[in-house]
Amino acid sequence: MLKLFNTLSRKKEEFTPLGDVVGIYTCGPSVYQYAHIGNFRTFVFEDVLVRYLRFKGFRVKRVMNLTDIEDKAITTARKKGKTLQELTEYYARIFFEDMEELNLLPADVFPRATQHVPEIIEIIKKMMANGYAYRGKDGSVYYEVSKFNDWGELSHLKLKPGKKKIKRDEWGEDSAILSDFALWKSYELEDGDVFWETELGKGRPGWHIECSAMSTKHLGTRFDIHVGGVDNIYPHHETVIAQNFGAYGENPSKYWIHARHLMIDGRKMSKSAGNFFTLHDLLEKKYEPMAIKYLLFSKSYRRRLNFTLEGIKEAGEKLENIRGVIDRLKYANGIDDAEKISMKAMKKFQIAMDDNLDTGKALKAMEELSHAVSLIQPDKSSSENILKTFRTMDSILGLRFF
Ligand SMILES: [Zn+2]
Ligand SMILES: [Zn+2]
Structure with a gap:
C-alpha cells in the first residue's frame, strides 16, 4: 500500500487513484534560464513517483509543462536581444538534454504555455461568467480572491489584506496576500512583440493561469496528482486551485505533493551567495550524472537535503x-x-x-x-x-x- 504526503491535508494518505489512468501534472521548468539543481530534485522525485506507480501496476499519464512565457522570460529575452521564442527554444533543448543525462523518463506530454492561448482564454471566460473574474480599468482580467472561500487552504498561510490588484507574476509570501491577481495582462510597451490579439483584448496570459489551462486540457478538470517544489505552494498552486474552482467548481487535483528545498553547503542556495548550481554547470565540470542523482535520492524528498x-x-x-x-x-x-x-x-x-x-x-x-x-x-x-x-x-x- 503506497502512502503519499498530501500538502492539502498535511497528512500521509493512502494512494487510491480516481480512475484507470493515474493523471500527474508537474509544473515544469521556466525555460528562460538553466534549471538549477533544486529544480532537478523535484523532477528526479517525480520520475521516481511515476516509475514506482508503474512498478505497482498503475497506468500513468504524466504531463509536464514548459513555462515559455512569464514576466522574467520577457525581460531576459529583451536584455539578451533575442526573441522570446529563440530564448525559450534554446533552454528547452538544454532541459531535455539534462533530463536524458539524469535518465529521467520523458513525460507523455510537454505542453507549452504559448501554444495554449485559446484554452487560456476559454478558462478565463468561464471564470468571468461564473463571477470569479473581472476586467480591471487597465484592461487586464483579474481573479477576485474574496470570492473564493478556500483561498489559503493549501498554503496554510496567515492571510492579510494586500494591495488591491497584482499584475506581476510573482509576489512574496509576506506581502499582498489577499489581492486580486492578473489572469490576462493587457499589453504594455515593455512586452514588445509578445502579445496576442484575443477576445479579451491585446495582451498575454499571466503565469498562474497557464497551469490551470494546460492541466485541464491534458488531464481533465479532476486528476490524481499535482507535483511541484515547496516554493510553488504559494502563490502559484494556491492560484491554480482558485482558478479551477472558479471555472469548474472543484480542486483539480486529489493529491498535492511538494519536494523540499536543497541546501547547498548548509546554506540556502542563492546566486548572490555564490552557492548556486545548475545541473548544466555540474555536468560541464564532469560530475557524474548518476552520482548527482544518487545524492538527490539520499534523503526523502520531504526532508531538507544538504547538497555539496x-x-x-x-x-x-x-x-x-x-x-x-x-x-x-x-x-x-x-x-x-x-x-x-x-x-x-x-x-x-x-x-x-x-x-x-x-x-x-x-x-x-x-x-x-x-x-x-x-x-x-x-x-x-x-x-x-x-x-x-x-x-x-x-x-x-x-x-x-x-
Ligand atoms: Zn504545479
Ligand atoms: Zn505551474
Whole structure:
C-alpha cells in the first residue's frame, strides 16, 4: 500500500487513484534560464513517483509543462536581444538534454504555455461568467480572491489584506496576500512583440493561469496528482486551485505533493551567495550524472537535503561499490545459497518506497544488499536471483546499473 504526503491535508494518505489512468501534472521548468539543481530534485522525485506507480501496476499519464512565457522570460529575452521564442527554444533543448543525462523518463506530454492561448482564454471566460473574474480599468482580467472561500487552504498561510490588484507574476509570501491577481495582462510597451490579439483584448496570459489551462486540457478538470517544489505552494498552486474552482467548481487535483528545498553547503542556495548550481554547470565540470542523482535520492524528498560537491563524490563511490558487486554477480559461480538475501532486501526497499517514497531508506536497502553480497560467494541460481532484484530496484530508481 503506497502512502503519499498530501500538502492539502498535511497528512500521509493512502494512494487510491480516481480512475484507470493515474493523471500527474508537474509544473515544469521556466525555460528562460538553466534549471538549477533544486529544480532537478523535484523532477528526479517525480520520475521516481511515476516509475514506482508503474512498478505497482498503475497506468500513468504524466504531463509536464514548459513555462515559455512569464514576466522574467520577457525581460531576459529583451536584455539578451533575442526573441522570446529563440530564448525559450534554446533552454528547452538544454532541459531535455539534462533530463536524458539524469535518465529521467520523458513525460507523455510537454505542453507549452504559448501554444495554449485559446484554452487560456476559454478558462478565463468561464471564470468571468461564473463571477470569479473581472476586467480591471487597465484592461487586464483579474481573479477576485474574496470570492473564493478556500483561498489559503493549501498554503496554510496567515492571510492579510494586500494591495488591491497584482499584475506581476510573482509576489512574496509576506506581502499582498489577499489581492486580486492578473489572469490576462493587457499589453504594455515593455512586452514588445509578445502579445496576442484575443477576445479579451491585446495582451498575454499571466503565469498562474497557464497551469490551470494546460492541466485541464491534458488531464481533465479532476486528476490524481499535482507535483511541484515547496516554493510553488504559494502563490502559484494556491492560484491554480482558485482558478479551477472558479471555472469548474472543484480542486483539480486529489493529491498535492511538494519536494523540499536543497541546501547547498548548509546554506540556502542563492546566486548572490555564490552557492548556486545548475545541473548544466555540474555536468560541464564532469560530475557524474548518476552520482548527482544518487545524492538527490539520499534523503526523502520531504526532508531538507544538504547538497555539496563532496557529497557527489561520496555518492559516486557508493555507486562504484554497487557496480562492482553487480559485475561480480554476472560471473558468480560460488557455493553459497543466498536466495533469501534478495527477498529480504526487496521487501525493505518496498516498505521504504511505500512510505511516501522514502528514497533515502530505499538506497540503504540497496546498499545493504550490495554489502551482504560482497561478503559471500553466491551460487549461480542465487546470483541470478540477486541480479534480478538489482534490476528491479534500478528500474525504479533509474541509476543505469544495467
Ligand atoms: Zn504545479
Ligand atoms: Zn505551474
